[in-house]
Amino acid sequence: MSSTPRVVIIGAGIVGANLADELTARGWDRVTVVDQGPLPLTGGSTSHAPGLVFQTNGSKTMTELASYTVEKFTGIDVDGAWCFNQVGGLEVATTPERLADLHRKQGWATSWGVDAQVVDAEECVRLHPLVDRDRVLGGLHIPSDGLAKASRAVVALARRAEARGARFQGSTRVTGIEQAGGRVTGVRTPDGVIPADLVVSCAGFWGVEVGAMVGMDVPLLPLAHQFVWTGQVPDLVGRNTELTEASLPILRHQDQDLYYRERVDRLGIGSYAHRPMPVDLRELPQGDGVRESSMPSMLPFTEEDFAAQWEESQLLLPSLRASKIDSGFNGVFSFTPDGGPLIGESRDVAGFWIAEAVWVTHSAGVGRAVAQLLVDGRSEIDLHGCDVHRFEDVQLAPEYVSETSQQNFVEIYDVLHPLQPRLSPRDLRVSPFHTRQRELGAVFLEGGGWERPHWYEANAHLVDELPAEWVPPERDAWAGQFWSPIAAAEAWKTRTAVALYDMTPLKRLEVSGPGALALLQRLTTGEMDKSVGAVTYALALDEAGGVRSDLTVARLGEQLFQVGANGPLDHDLLLREAPDDGSVQVRDVTGGTCCIGLWGPRARDLVQRVSADDFTNGGLKYFRAKRARIGGVPVTAMRLSYVGELGWEIYTSADNGQRLWDVLWRAGQDLGVIAAGRAAFNSLRLEKGYRAWGHDMTTEHDPYEAGLGFAVRKQKQGYVGQEALAGRSDDTVSRRLSCLTIDDGRSVVLGHEPVYVDGRPAGYVTSAAFGHTVGRPIAYAWLPASATVGTTVEIEYFGTRIPATVAAEPLVDPEMTRIRG
Numbered sequence: 144m145s146s147t148p149r150v151v152i153i154g155a156g157i158v159g160a161n162l163a164d165e166l167t168a169r170g171w172d173r174v175t176v177v178d179q180g181p182l183p184l185t186g187g188s189t190s191h192a193p194g195l196v197f198q199t200n201g202s203k204t205m206t207e208l209a210s211y212t213v214e215k216f217t218g219i220d221v222d223g224a225w226c227f228n229q230v231g232g233l234e235v236a237t238t239p240e241r242l243a244d245l246h247r248k249q250g251w252a253t254s255w256g257v258d259a260q261v262v263d264a265e266e267c268v269r270l271h272p273l274v275d276r277d278r279v280l281g282g283l284h285i286p287s288d289g290l291a292k293a294s295r296a297v298v299a300l301a302r303r304a305e306a307r308g309a310r311f312q313g314s315t316r317v318t319g320i321e322q323a324g325g326r327v328t329g330v331r332t333p334d335g336v337i338p339a340d341l342v343v344s345c346a347g348f349w350g351v352e353v354g355a356m357v358g359m360d361v362p363l364l365p366l367a368h369q370f371v372w373t374g375q376v377p378d379l380v381g382r383n384t385e386l387t388e389a390s391l392p393i394l395r396h397q398d399q400d401l402y403y404r405e406r407v408d409r410l411g412i413g414s415y416a417h418r419p420m421p422v423d424l425r426e427l428p429q430g431d432g433v434r435e436s437s438m439p440s441m442l443p444f445t446e447e448d449f450a451a452q453w454e455e456s457q458l459l460l461p462s463l464r465a466s467k468i469d470s471g472f473n474g475v476f477s478f479t480p481d482g483g484p485l486i487g488e489s490r491d492v493a494g495f496w497i498a499e500a501v502w503v504t505h506s507a508g509v510g511r512a513v514a515q516l517l518v519d520g521r522s523e524i525d526l527h528g529c530d531v532h533r534f535e536d537v538q539l540a541p542e543y544v545s546e547t548s549q550q551n552f553v554e555i556y557d558v559l560h561p562l563q564p565r566l567s568p569r570d571l572r573v574s575p576f577h578t579r580q581r582e583l584g585a586v587f588l589e590g591g592g593w594e595r596p597h598w599y600e601a602n603a604h605l606v607d608e609l610p611a612e613w614v615p616p617e618r619d620a621w622a623g624q625f626w627s628p629i630a631a632a633e634a635w636k637t638r639t640a641v642a643l644y645d646m647t648p649l650k651r652l653e654v655s656g657p658g659a660l661a662l663l664q665r666l667t668t669g670e671m672d673k674s675v676g677a678v679t680y681a682l683a684l685d686e687a688g689g690v691r692s693d694l695t696v697a698r699l700g701e702q703l704f705q706v707g708a709n710g711p712l713d714h715d716l717l718l719r720e721a722p723d724d725g726s727v728q729v730r731d732v733t734g735g736t737c738c739i740g741l742w743g744p745r746a747r748d749l750v751q752r753v754s755a756d757d758f759t760n761g762g763l764k765y766f767r768a769k770r771a772r773i774g775g776v777p778v779t780a781m782r783l784s785y786v787g788e789l790g791w792e793i794y795t796s797a798d799n800g801q802r803l804w805d806v807l808w809r810a811g812q813d814l815g816v817i818a819a820g821r822a823a824f825n826s827l828r829l830e831k832g833y834r835a836w837g838h839d840m841t842t843e844h845d846p847y848e849a850g851l852g853f854a855v856r857k858q859k860q861g862y863v864g865q866e867a868l869a870g871r872s873d874d875t876v877s878r879r880l881s882c883l884t885i886d887d888g889r890s891v892v893l894g895h896e897p898v899y900v901d902g903r904p905a906g907y908v909t910s911a912a913f914g915h916t917v918g919r920p921i922a923y924a925w926l927p928a929s930a931t932v933g934t935t936v937e938i939e940y941f942g943t944r945i946p947a948t949v950a951a952e953p954l955v956d957p958e959m960t961r962i963r964g
């Protein structure tokens with residue numbers, strides 16, 4: 144009798160089938176897949192998915208999930224019939240902006256290890272002869288893309304999983320999740336309870352309903368998306384057999400929100416050009432009502448929404464003029480606030496997992512990742528962008544999910560700048576300094592629902608005062624978006640006078656109680672048992688030694704710690720890992736508090752004018768915290784600086800925030816105090832070599848590779864990840880997060896660009912900025928360890944190679960004289 148856990152998977156679509164396959168491949172043979180619909184065509188999104196697999200994405204994770212789908216589906220079949228037809232992918236450009244963007248995409252493909260070429264119009268037509276030569280300026284060709292036959296892959300995967308012991312059961316609707324003592328024990332169905340140790344909901348766009356069975360928020364929105372089949376296209380006759388189906392590359396015409404695939408002598412056309420059409424699940428057929436002709440995921444075709452797209456299609460593909468629309472439907476699938484899938488375990492009901500809002504494209508990758516999470520406790524691909532717990536509370540509101548997911552639908556094929564903020568909803572969360580920031584002409588970007596000043600128009604006059612060596616070079620049109628030379632002035636003032644930075648959005652977690660110290664000792668690489676007032680920079684690792692986060696931990700009392708964190712996933716980690724005996728409380732105190740980063744060589748002069756407390760070097764040393772009063776306001780001051788300057792993070796409760804700002808502002812006028820924004824901030828932190836988790840490093844990297852070995856305390860025992868680090872050091876790494884400076888002194892890149900060493904792709908850029916203090920652009924990049932200081936490399940930016948050099952880091956203040964002064 145097997146002793147592996149009993150798993151019930153809800154949903155026999157492409158995600159559930161992949162998961163069953165991956166679990167059974169790992170020897171878990173007590174797997175039951177239940178679906179409310181008939182098998183194998185359940186009526187979910189998979190039943191009629193046209194299966195285009197375009198792998199390339201700005202996200203490394205998403206690209207790798209897709210590449211695994213390609214690899215896996217290429218190796219399966221049903222009685223000799225293909226599950227993946229590698230016809231290649233072609234994205235065409237009809238505007239110069241799109242053509243430029245295809246170069247950027249080609250860069251992503253190179254960064255993430257997918258072969259891709261930008262080709263000219265002639266080559267587009269050679270690859271896809273239906274394309275009108277005169278309509279296109281060029282294209283991006285990815286030979287390994289292709290068509291997945293999702294409904295057939297479900298059969299292949301189900302057969303394989305069944306052969307290893309899994310059971311698939313159709314026409315069985317899950318109506319509830321059984322639980323006891325905070326754990327799942329089974330799923331309820333009309334035929335009785337199916338016992339389970341683990342339940343994984345792969346319910347696709349029904350995810351919200353199933354999540355609600357355990358009180359779990361599942362931030363997805365079912366939306367309809369139009370798809371049509373044409374009648375016979377004369378120019379396609381004789382090209383394919385019924386078995387091969389297609390030989391032309393899958394095609395995207397993103398300037399018109401359209402995509403195309405071949406099916407024997409017809410074309411399938413998908414459109415994202417129409418208005419978003421949210422779907423009410425209660426109106427869909429259910430249970431016995433599901434059959435091939437009546438599927439919940441297939442709503443009636445609304446012809447009027449497609450009329451313009453049919454015209455556009457005939458312009459791009461003139462052969463279609465000899466054809467017509469044969470059939471169409473409005474198909475339903477899931478959208479999310481940020482476009483990513485939703486993976487993770489309920490926080491309240493242990494053993495209840497979800498894997499939803501997953502495309503066919505990423506389905507095998509997600510199936511493998513979830514199987515690894517369940518079996519090994521960890522996925523080899525970093526999943527922070529897919530984690531269902533990545534959202535802030537306010538982002539889980541149904542109104543927020545609905546609006547942002549619809550926006551995502553609208554923008555799905557748009558050329559989006561990495562800094563481009565959403566336009567709505569905005570002003571969700573504002574810091575207590577918001578009124579003052581507006582008065583100073585703050586230009587806000589949004590992050591985690593927070594309004595965050597990027598720079599302040601009030602500082603525009605400082606641009607004219609910039610000393611020659613601080614005047615930033617002109618930027619190209621792309622890198623110049625969401626940027627202003629004012630950022631240079633703000634950086635200059637921070638390094639030469641003093642600046643106020645709004646650090647309120649930085650996630651703050653209060654960890655308290657008799658068990659608080661032990662919890663933090665176990666979860667971090669640092670020594671936490673220090674005197675009250677100590678602040679420690681440390682890492683949270685996973686069992687394999689991968690970096691889950693970097694944290695600052697301030698001991699504010701014997702049993703009271705304030706953790707400076709990177710986001711909701713850190714909160715989630717602490718909540719999950721806290722013992723359930725009530726000995727530790729974990730509280731997100733971000734919203735009720737606020738923080739000013741007061742930094743610059745004049746910071747001490749400023750604060751001493753408005754505080755009787757001792758802010759001298761002896762009175763508050765580097766990486767120490769203490770309670771104080773500033774202008775009467777009770778604060779906690781922490782002596783550290785992400786921008787690498789003398790000064791403090793000054794915390795107080797939200798009600799006191801505006802007064803704190805005003806006090807510092809007034810007292811600093813003759814010292815040249817300014818308010819400074821994120822644009823300067825990011826530049827200054829890169830000059831100082833400070834990493835940003837999620838950008839520069841993730842769970843895929845260990846501390847030594849990330850250049851954070853110093854944050855791992857040598858003598859420390861008994862923390863998560865310690866065993867995995869045994870034998871590793873700065874000297875054993877094969878790759879390294881490296882600091883590059885750009886040789887021409889002016890070409891700014893933005894991140895995710897490929898880096899070439901000896902003419903071959905060898906890594907990718909993680910973060911980049913113009914370094915105003917050093918007068919040249921900086922890029923951090925993952926590179927082979929052999930690329931030591933002085934190595935010349937090239938960064939590919941929109942198809943051109945920019946020479947850069949590996950530099951010793953940090954570029955600014957390596958002796959720490961500024962910050963410790």
Ligand code: FAD
Nearest residue numbers: 154156157158179185187188189192195317347474503504
């Ligand atoms: P589903 O296939 O919907 O499976 C979920 C299953 O859960 C269903 O079978 C459902 O019956 C079952 N279920 C739900 N609730 C319960 C319950 N309470 N009890 C029991 N069972 C339950 N993706 C691509 O990658 N490329 C494309 O080209 C592409 N084109 C698309 C075109 C259209 C028109 C549509 C609609 C989608 C397209 N997609 C595409 C998206 C893709 O089809 C879906 O993302 C994918 O199929 C989702 O798979 P799934 O297994 O998560 O969901």
Ligand code: THG
Nearest residue numbers: 680693694695707708709766783784785792833834
């Ligand atoms: N402030 C606070 N907490 C934070 C951040 C912050 N938590 C999340 C994120 N930012 C963590 N990142 C860093 C990165 C570097 C430093 C602090 C937070 C830093 N490093 C010193 C160095 O590398 O020289 C550490 C020196 C030491 O260990 O003594 O200061 O911005 N509150």
